[in-house]
Amino acid sequence: MKPEPKGKVKGIEVSKEEFLKTKPLRNPSLKWEKQESGEVRVFIPLKRGLTTRFLLRFARIPPEKKILLDKIGAHVWSLCDGKHTFRSIRDSIHREYKLASKEAEAALKTYFMQLSKRQLVGFILPKEVEARFKEQLKIKSREAHSHTKT
Numbered sequence: 001m002k003p004e005p006k007g008k009v010k011g012i013e014v015s016k017e018e019f020l021k022t023k024p025l026r027n028p029s030l031k032w033e034k035q036e037s038g039e040v041r042v043f044i045p046l047k048r049g050l051t052t053r054f055l056l057r058f059a060r061i062p063p064e065k066k067i068l069l070d071k072i073g074a075h076v077w078s079l080c081d082g083k084h085t086f087r088s089i090r091d092s093i094h095r096e097y098k099l100a101s102k103e104a105e106a107a108l109k110t111y112f113m114q115l116s117k118r119q120l121v122g123f124i125l126p127k128e129v130e131a132r133f134k135e136q137l138k139i140k141s142r143e144a145h146s147h148t149k150t
Contacts, residue, residue, distance in 0.1 A: 014129050021126040024089065024112060025082035027119055032077070040074035042067045042120065067120075072097060076111060080121050086112075 014022075026032075031043040044065045069077055075096060079089045086108065093104040115121040125133060 018126050018129050020085060020087035020090075022086045022129075023082050023084060023124040024080040024086065024115075024121050025124055026077065026080045026121055030120065034074065034078075035068075038071045038074055040069040040077050042069065042077075044118070044120075067118075073111070076108065080115075082124050 032040055034040050044067065046063060046065060072093065076089060076093065079092060084092075090101065090104050090108055093099055093108065094101045097104075099107070112121065112123075116123070
């Protein structure tokens, strides 16, 4: 029996089983709307630096960037409510769009990495991973504190 593959979430090693229990959550500060076509349009506010404020005032650019999610992306987006696990979203994609389970899982991992990098989604960790994460934070905090005393 070969060992279960591991991955990392927030810098913590997690088993595949733990990863499948992770619950994606849409960034609550973003506005979005479902289109009649079944697609979803997400509105991302522009960062308000000096350059952006200048451009907003004089170049008449929109105050937000818009991203259009296709039907599959919109389906996944609708399930990123903090209640559905990665596994249940994968299974939904598998059933709804007739993708092989492994294919759906690989595509979702890539999609969630992209959404996460853009800060469109975050993840609720399973309790066992959260406990390890908190323990690692305590250790890092103690180490940082001990280094400042020396």
